[in-house]
Amino acid sequence: MQILEKDIKLQFRQLRELLNKRHTKQFRKRFLDMHFYEQGQFFLTLNHDQRQLLYQIMDPDEMGDMFDTLEDDQLDMSQILAEMDLKYASQVLNSMYDDNAADFLEHLDKSEVDRYLSLMPQADANQLRGLLHYDTQTAGGLMTTDYVVMYQDLTVKEALDLLRKYARTAETIYYLYVIDADNDLVGTLSLRELFVHNQKAILSTIMTRNVISVFVDDDQEAVAQVFRDYEFVALPVVDHAHKLMGIVTVDDVIEVIDDEAQDDYSKLAGVDVDESKSTPVKAASSRLPWLITLLFLGMITATLISHFENLLSQASILAVFISLITGTAGNAGTQSLAVAVRRLSLTNNKPRHLLMLLLKELITGLIIGLVTGLTILVVVGLWKKNFVLGAVIGLAMMVAITVANLAGSLIPMLMAKIGFDPAVASGPFISTLSDLTSVLIYFNIASLFMGFFTGL
Amino acid sequence: MQILEKDIKLQFRQLRELLNKRHTKQFRKRFLDMHFYEQGQFFLTLNHDQRQLLYQIMDPDEMGDMFDTLEDDQLDMSQILAEMDLKYASQVLNSMYDDNAADFLEHLDKSEVDRYLSLMPQADANQLRGLLHYDTQTAGGLMTTDYVVMYQDLTVKEALDLLRKYARTAETIYYLYVIDADNDLVGTLSLRELFVHNQKAILSTIMTRNVISVFVDDDQEAVAQVFRDYEFVALPVVDHAHKLMGIVTVDDVIEVIDDEAQDDYSKLAGVDVDESKSTPVKAASSRLPWLITLLFLGMITATLISHFENLLSQASILAVFISLITGTAGNAGTQSLAVAVRRLSLTNNKPRHLLMLLLKELITGLIIGLVTGLTILVVVGLWKKNFVLGAVIGLAMMVAITVANLAGSLIPMLMAKIGFDPAVASGPFISTLSDLTSVLIYFNIASLFMGFFTGL
Known part of the structure; x- marks a missing residue:
């Protein structure tokens, strides 16, 4: 990448100096020359006094563009808004894309939200208030209402002229949504399609009628899947009466895909991997609940082994x-x-052909168990010069692996079946559970061959 | 989502019937009414004879649009192209976006590639051949050369007129790249910006000069990070002399993010999770190498325990x-x-503040170890009515956890330091390795207190 981190740090330092020295004009020029993302990263480096200077120098609209690039987990927006003049804060929020503004407002108290919304134009306030109702993990929680909508009887030329007006406020002007006189969504058009058609053509004759949309209460993972499949840059969101409610844009979907991936990864390891800013005490307290829970599951295994202590004291080789x-x-x-x-996440958590999948995993487990079991039979047989011992270990290994394999498959499927997130079954949980079954299998098999070990 | 799977299946069945009955006109209308993605999914359901009928009915350009939506792991393109007329196949490839065509060609023999390219216009063939040189995991491997480039002295009106021409072939017309007389990339403009400016303005006066670009040999993960940060829909790719070589579009980046996430997830579990289409034998043979390797690592642990058999036979409670x-x-x-x-993947594999991070993990490990150790001290003490035993188990647990925690942190960092992918250190590897250290710690601590256990 061509922006070297060193350059950025230097640039930020120089900008902070200009700000501290109140070289307003120079600061404004250099600040506005940066990309919005860089402005946002710069903002995160400022202290309270420097932020106050910034609010004096920059318009609320300019701050809004910058805040559009920041996520609600990067800063305490409640505190940031509180340190601004009330009217200024309300203008900042109003100039942001409303999906981003809603993401910030979600973390505020109802009274704070009301204070800021009361200073906005009624229509904008209502739109924002509407967005705040949706669950953040759904299409409604992702969508913006800053989109372009047109009636189907317009001409291409009229549409292009209108788009020019929308270009300053809409989150994307590259797709427009076509509605009929009842305001029902009846088609979509990309700006590219408008470009290649005759200026006099009527939208209804050139639009795509086969509209792919998502419902306002669809899960964000399903929304992301549509973007993956259809390679859209934006997607309309409708209510169950097929009225257009908003659009989801691809930048928000990239975030969803990232978050979901991190979530799956975290769950597999039984830990929230996003610990970048936490102290050791916080990290430990977020990791301990799982560990202690599994410790008690492990205690059951220990109790089980304890029942075989007699066998163990006679044949310590088993340990x-x-x-x-x-x-x-x-x-x-x-x-x-x-x-x-x-597999469950790819099929949207609906396990199909459950029995066939389990049968497949059973066979896979048997093959793995057989190969691993035979390997250990030979290794232990040669090492301890005792192939009966080798056979016992090998057999136990084979059965234990087959059972663990099946459990690893079956448990997430059952979780999905009863409506849980299958990813909740973590790797540590499966291995602790399989400790239990493995020990049970091992000592029962060993008991059968007890005569061979005692005194070994 | 509004496309129900049942509907799609029914629609596909009806379409296949129209195809089989050679109702050409009806078929073409319904096929072309579908989104390209749906066309591609339909194509995947056809047998050889049906595909042959399709090639007769549809133009190569129409097939190209469809193939643009299919991935190289969804079908054997070498076989598909071979079953087409040679000229038709070459036209299909030529009508595809060249990054997608290159992805397919990468799986073909050189002689096959040459055969198809020889039938294309020279310039197109050269561009495709150029793309084939890049490593698929880099910006060069992701980029397309179907982008819009303009000289900086054009007016907005001239640019808009040119864009209209590009609209049929370029992969995106929503960003255009501005070059100077030396063909150096000097600025970018979005179509949205063109829209809001006066038609007579000169591009060089309104373009964004602070161009964010990636190098042609940048890793795809770094490219994805720029898209995440800046929320772009397309990004220019330059060589080290800052000449524009192509652009990467957001749809390809979504795929990268998905692939990288799946890759990390796979590595954490020590298995390639993409087994959707494989047989149990294939699944087993892809999982076995890791398992057998770790089995031998586990054998070292067993050997270690074996050295303490004497202790074990006197104090079987230890087992x-x-x-x-x-x-x-x-x-x-x-x-x-x-x-x-x-953490390493977020900082692009460059571990910074290595010692500080390790110190932090050490403290986290100590806290976790202390809490877990004390818990087990009390539990074992009460259960076996022997608090010395409890203290030994608790102490061993504490040290073992601290060491495992540190290893879990240190090993991926060391791997990154010596240039390996840190994710190669899998969960199973770390837990098998920690079996070894834990056993060593446990038996050494137990040996010190041996007098207390013998005969328990």
């Missing part, structure tokens, strides 16, 4: 292979878990 | 807690691994 069997079965279970969770 | 300690330490290690890998 040598506990961690090998539990560890390998846990690894195999983690693999099959990850495959199952991924 | 009861092996899996509890290795399991819990493994879980903690997996958590810290996932956090570290994620």
Whole structure:
């Protein structure tokens, strides 16, 4: 990439100096020359006094463009807005794209929200208030109402002229949404299509009637999937009466895809991986609940082994292979878990052909178990010069792996079936659970061959 | 979503019937009414004979639009192209966006590629051949050369007229790239900006001069990061002399983000999670290498325990807690691994403040170890009515967790430092490795207190 981090840091330092020295004109020029994203990153480096200077120098509209690039987890917007003049803050919010403004307002108290909205034009305030109703994880929570909509009886030329007017406020002018006299969404057109058609053509004759849209209460993951498949830059959102409610743009979807991926990754490891800013104490307290829960699950395994203490004291060789069997079965279970969770997320959590998938995983597990079991039979047989011991370890390994593999597949599927997020079954959970089943399998098999070990 | 899967299946069945019955006109109308993505999905349901009928009915350009929506892992393009008339195949490839055509051609033999390219206009063939040189995981491998470029001395009106011409072939007309007389990239303009400016304005006076671009050999992950930050829909790609080589569009970046996320997820579980179409034998053979490797690492742990068999035969109670300690330490290690890998991927694999991060993880590990250790001290103490045993298990647990935590952090960082992908250190690897260290810690601590256990 061509923006070197060193350059950016230097540039930010120089800008802060201009700000501190109140070289207003120079500062404004250099600040406005930066991309909105860079302006936002610069803003995050300022202290309270410097921010106050910035509010004096810059218009609320200019601040709005900048805040559009910042996420609600990067700054405490409640505090930022509170340090502004009330009218200025309200203008900043009003000049932002309303989906971004709504994301910030969601973190504020109702009374604060009312204070800012009361200073906005009624129509804008109502639109924002409308957006605040939707669950943030749905199409409604992602959409903006700053889109371009036109009646189907306009000509291409009229549409292009109107687009010119919309160009300053709409979040995207590259798709326009065509409605009939009842305000029902009946078609879409891209700016590119407007460009290649005769200026006199009527929109209804050239628009795409096969409109792909999402419902306002569709989950954000489903919305992201439509973007992936159709390669759209924007997508209309409708209510269940097919009235157009807003549009989702691709930049918000990239964020969703990132968040969902991070979420799946976190769950697989049984930890929230987004710890970038947390202290060791906070990191520890976010990781401990899972660990302690699994510790008690592990205690059941320990209790189980405890029942075989008599066997163990007679054949201490058995203890040598506990961690090998539990560890390998846990690894195999983690693999099959990850495959199952991924498959479920691709089919939108609706497990189909459940039995066939389980049968497939059973066979996979048997093959893996057989190969691993035979390997360990030979290795242990040669090492301890005892192929009966090798056979017991190998057999236990095979059964333990097959069971762990099946559990890794079955548990997320069952979770999806009863309406839970399958990714909640984490790798650590599956391996701790498979410790239990593996130990049970191992000692029961070993008990059968007890005569061979005692005194080894 | 408003397209129900049942509807699509029904529609596809009806379309296949029209095709089989050679109702050409009806078929063409309904086929062309579908979105390109749906056409592509329909194509994937056809058999060889039906595909042959399709090639007779549809123009190569229409097929090209459809193939633009298909990925190289969804079909064997070499076989598909071979079943077409040679000239038709070459026209299909030529009508596709050249980044997509290049993705398909990459899987073909050189002689096949030459055969298709020889039938294209020289300039198009050269452009495609150029794209084939780049590593698929870089900006060059993602970019298209179907973009809009203009000289800086044009007026807005001239630019808009030119855009109209480009609208049929360019992959996006929503950004245009401005060059000087030396063909150096000097600015960018969005179609939206052209719209709001006076028609007589000169491009050089209104363009954005602060151009964000990526180098042709930049890694695709870095490219995706720029899209995330700046919320662009397209991004210019330049060589190291700052000549414009192509552009990357957001649809390709969504794919990259998806692929990278799947890759990280796969690596964390030590398995390629994309097994959707594979048989149990294939699934097993892709999962076994890791499992067998880790099995041998686990054998070292077993050998280690074997050295303590004497201790074990005198104090079989020690065997009861092996899996509890290795399991819990493994879980903690997996958590810290996932956090570290994620952090490294966010900072583009350059671990900064290495020592500070490790210190932080050490403290986190100590806190987690202390809490977990104390918990197990009390639980085991009460259960076995032996607080010395509890203290030994608790102490071993604490040290084992601290070490596993540190290893989970340190190993991916070291991998990044020596230029490896940190995500290669998988969860199963870290937990198998921590089995080893945990056992070592546990038995050494237990040995110190041996007098207390013998005969328990």
